[in-house]
Each structure stands twice: as C-alpha cells, then as structure tokens.
Amino acid sequence: NHHIDISGILERLSVKAGHRACSTGAEADKVGGEVNIESVSPVDGMRITSVKQTATEDYDRVVTEATVAFASWRSVPAPQRGEVVRQFGEALRKQKQDLGTLVSYEMGKSLQEGLGEVQEMIDICDFAVGLSRQLYGLTMPSERPNHRMYEQWHPLGVVGIISAFNFPVAVWSWNAAIAWVCGNVCVWKPSEKTPITAAACQTIIARVLAENNLPEGISSLVHGGKSLGERLANDHRIALVSATGSTRMGKSVSTAVASRLGKAILELGGNNAMIISEHADLDIALPAAVFGAVGTAGQRCTSTRRLIIHEAVYEKFKARLVNAYKQLRIGNPLDEHNHVGPLIDRDAVANYEAAIARCQREGGNFVVKGGVLEGDEYGSGCYVRPCIAEVPPDAAIIQTETFAPILYIMKYRSLDEAIRIQNDVPQGLSSAIMTLNLREAEQFLAAGGSDCGIANVNIGTSGAEIGGAFGGEKETGGGRESGSDAWKAYMRRQTNTINYSDKLPLAQGIKFDF
Ligand code: UN1
Numbered sequence: 001n002h003h004i005d006i007s008g009i010l011e012r013l014s015v016k017a018g019h020r021a022c023s024t025g026a027e028a029d030k031v032g033g034e035v036n037i038e039s040v041s042p043v044d045g046m047r048i049t050s051v052k053q054t055a056t057e058d059y060d061r062v063v064t065e066a067t068v069a070f071a072s073w074r075s076v077p078a079p080q081r082g083e084v085v086r087q088f089g090e091a092l093r094k095q096k097q098d099l100g101t102l103v104s105y106e107m108g109k110s111l112q113e114g115l116g117e118v119q120e121m122i123d124i125c126d127f128a129v130g131l132s133r134q135l136y137g138l139t140m141p142s143e144r145p146n147h148r149m150y151e152q153w154h155p156l157g158v159v160g161i162i163s164a165f166n167f168p169v170a171v172w173s174w175n176a177a178i179a180w181v182c183g184n185v186c187v188w189k190p191s192e193k194t195p196i197t198a199a200a201c202q203t204i205i206a207r208v209l210a211e212n213n214l215p216e217g218i219s220s221l222v223h224g225g226k227s228l229g230e231r232l233a234n235d236h237r238i239a240l241v242s243a244t245g246s247t248r249m250g251k252s253v254s255t256a257v258a259s260r261l262g263k264a265i266l267e268l269g270g271n272n273a274m275i276i277s278e279h280a281d282l283d284i285a286l287p288a289a290v291f292g293a294v295g296t297a298g299q300r301c302t303s304t305r306r307l308i309i310h311e312a313v314y315e316k317f318k319a320r321l322v323n324a325y326k327q328l329r330i331g332n333p334l335d336e337h338n339h340v341g342p343l344i345d346r347d348a349v350a351n352y353e354a355a356i357a358r359c360q361r362e363g364g365n366f367v368v369k370g371g372v373l374e375g376d377e378y379g380s381g382c383y384v385r386p387c388i389a390e391v392p393p394d395a396a397i398i399q400t401e402t403f404a405p406i407l408y409i410m411k412y413r414s415l416d417e418a419i420r421i422q423n424d425v426p427q428g429l430s431s432a433i434m435t436l437n438l439r440e441a442e443q444f445l446a447a448g449g450s451d452c453g454i455a456n457v458n459i460g461t462s463g464a465e466i467g468g469a470f471g472g473e474k475e476t477g478g479g480r481e482s483g484s485d486a487w488k489a490y491m492r493r494q495t496n497t498i499n500y501s502d503k504l505p506l507a508q509g510i511k512f513d514f
Helices: 005-010 025-030 054-073 078-094 096-107 113-131 170-181 193-211 226-234 247-259 282-298 311-326 346-361 415-423 436-444 486-490
Strands: 036-040 045-054 148-156 160-161 185-189 219-221 238-244 263-267 272-276 304-310 365-368 388-389 407-410 430-434 454-457 491-499
Touching: 005 025, 005 045, 005 454, 036 193, 045 193, 054 096, 054 160, 054 185, 054 219, 054 226, 078 096, 078 113, 078 170, 078 193, 078 454, 096 113, 113 170, 148 185, 148 407, 160 170, 160 219, 160 226, 170 185, 170 238, 185 226, 193 219, 226 238, 238 247, 263 272, 263 304, 263 430, 272 282, 272 311, 272 415, 282 304, 282 311, 282 407, 282 415, 282 430, 304 311, 311 365, 311 388, 346 388, 407 415, 415 436, 430 436
Parallel strands: 160 185, 160 238, 185 219, 238 263, 272 304, 272 430, 304 407, 388 407, 430 454
Antiparallel strands: 036 045, 148 491, 365 388
8 A cells, every 4th residue: 555644754754843943744834934844745746735935034043053063062072072963863763654755755766766765865864973983084104203193083073965856855965964073063954845854853963962951952953045145155154065965056156165175075976987898797787787776766876787797698788778668667756666766856857858869960869769658547747657768878867967767878899999988978986897807897996997986796786875975976076975985085183292301303304403
C-alpha cells in the first residue's frame, strides 16, 4: 500500500510553525505580509504544507545567534561534541521510517532511496562520532634546539550549507555532522523545492540540542531562494560556504565568497560516464548502467549520463539495455514495484523535453524513446520515460548535464580513446569502468586515466559510500565532503612553535646580534 498518511508523518516529526525564523506549518500561513514557500509533492501534485521565507531581519538574527553559539560550542571538547552528534544519529534511527517516507514523498525518489538517504545521515553521524576523537594534527621536528613544532586544528566558525533538492537531507548531514564535531555551527539553506524535510531535520536536531542544554544556534535553518543564497555567500560572518547544486549557482557563490576571501566547498554538476570494455562482465554492467541512469529518475549528481561501449560488445549490450528499459516500471515511488519515480517539478520536465529535442537536432538517434506520461497515476505531470540516444561523439548536448533519465551511448575502439571521451567534458565528478582486465582497470585509475573525483571499477557511477571523500574536479567545483580527511576543510590549521630554551635562535640560521 503506497498511500501514506502525510499528516500523521508531519505530526510525528513535529513539523509545525513555532521556532526560529524558519519553521514550517499551517500557522505560518496565517501571518500576514509574509512570503510562503509552498511544498508540492511531485508524486501526486498535492501540496504538503508551506514554510515561511526567511526575511532579511530574521536572517541577520539567525546568523547573530549562530555567532554567539559558536563562541561557546568551539570550547566544548570535541568528543563531547561527538556525543551530541551520536544522540542526533540515535534520534534519526528512531525516525528513519517517517523521515525517509517524507523524503520520498517530497522529493519523489523511491521509498528505498528515501530510507537509504536517512541511513546515509545515520552513517555520517557514526563517522563523525569516531572522528571527534581523531581530529589529529602532526608534530614535526623543529630545526632549532629545544623547540617544539606542531600543528593543531581549530573550529572555523559559522558554516553556511546550501543544499539541493535531490538529496534533500543527506548532503546537509554530511556537512553538518562533520562541521559540528569540528566545533562549528551551521546555517542551512535547503532547496526551495524540499523545505519540509529540512524543517523535519531541524526539529530533530533542535530537540537534541535542547536536551543537552545547548543553544539552537548550533544548527539553524533559513528558507529562501537565490537571493538568500547570495546573502549567505556575501556574508563575511560565514566562514565557510558549502554549496551543492548547479555549476551556474556554484560559480556565483564561488565568486562572491572569493571576493571576501572566504572559504568554499563546491559540489556542482557531474557528467558521469561508464566505460564498458570488451572485457566487461556484462551481467553486472547492465544493472550498474540501468540503475546509474534511471535511479532517482536521473537526478543524482552521480547519475550515469554517458555509456562509452567497446565496439565488440556494442550491439549486444545495446540490445540488452533496450530490453531492460522495456521492463522498467514508472510510477509512484512509494510503491516498491516501481523503478522510476517523477522528476522534481514541471520545470524539470521542460528541461528534459528540451534536451531530447536538442539531442535530436544534433544527430542523436533514440533507441529508447522518451516522453512525458499522462493519465491519472501521472497526474502531477512530472513522470517521464527514461530514454537512450545513440549520439555522435561531437554532439554538444553530451557536454551538458540534464537532471533527467536521458542516457547517451557511444562506441569506442581503444581504451585510450574511451578515456579521452570520458574526460572530454567540463565536469569531473564520477566515473566507472566495467572490465575484468587488470591492465585496463589500472590504466583507468592511473594519473593519465579518469580525471574525476570518483573513479570506480566494476560498480556504477552513483551510490558512493560516506566513508570516502565525495566530490569532483573541473566544473564540479573541487570540493570534498563526507569521509576520509574531508573534515580538514571545516577547520583552520594552526602551526605552533614553542621555544623552551633560554636562547632565541632564528630559523634558517639567520644571525641578528645587537
Ligand atoms: C548528489 O547527488 O548530490 O553517490 C549526492 C551518490 C550519493 C550521493 C549523491 N551517495 O549517488
């Protein structure tokens, strides 16, 4: 049964008006003169509820409170900060079903993926808890006698998080959980398209903070569009802006942050390819390609957009792909029998249609045709058919990222050529090769191989684990989030040299006597 009790979910998640400048719910609707942001589910076109757009004065108050909260939070021992994040992870475990269902309903991804997203949040909390005892600095030998030199990592300050609709909660949590154990406070501007899941998360963390007698300013939520994002980017009180979204948005955020010499982590567009070698195990290449291309309706930054297929297996693989696409069930993502849910909204549908038209103009041949679905089940107008086009390698459309299930396929002869095609796009997020040949795999992973932040062998381009550093090169923005040592971008490094002698030897052996 895929009919969900959305009001019950909102009630259990305590999503209602009340706290801060930023909360959601029916009461907000009654306040005169304020702008509401309506959240409409792409699943059935129904309005979920609305949130209040954050007014300029309220934004300023939020950042002021965040700054005040930072002054105390930075001095809480890191393992104690980790304990608070542990409690947040526990709270998420308890509300996983409701929050995951809300993610699925508000964003339109499958229920499994909605739950998976909450699982990513839980996992990053666990990671951050461990990290809270491992914010290691190095000790280096000083060149001077009786001196000690080492480095330590200090909290940065207020971290502004701008997140996208497609991972409405997980990407925030990657940033926030790490930022918090590092001693920072966070101000979150979620996508205007998914404000309700954000309000639910804020309610959960606010409760955890209150239970620990900590100020809510450690985690704040502000609602708004482009202009609010610009305000965050230009605000000198925001030490670090971590932004996920389009390359166009990232360039404008980056320019604003750079002009005040602030710090930024950018997680922007991808244009991810999978190379399918003549030595591939096609039985795993097939589901990897199909999930990568149609999972989340092609709305992951890691979605597979291009297949670069060896000519020896091209026709065979194409036939299997076409056959697999015939079996895809498109429909309500809360119904677990369906593989493909809706796009986020009708603008996304228009972009999908425009990309298909352009692809055709540029010589693309659709071996699986696209189109917008009609009928009762598709009443929101957001359901589209995943499609596949054979494209000439010089088609301009394949240089761009369209957030929709459109897959471009092309042929190659040598691995050098395949790697060249794979790298010959402005973006550099994720990449994969399907091969059982060791030499090919290693060539793909070597310095002259994939130029992406993520390069996989025998798995697809999407679905990265939280333990690795997540991000990419070129127009993807260069930032890294989540695991490995990505935490270092959320702290400031301080080099300390201590002289415990009764002399003052200068570095580089310089003599300065008087
Ligand atoms: C995104 O689409 O912005 O690797 C993030 C993946 C997910 C995260 C995607 N774990 O596909």
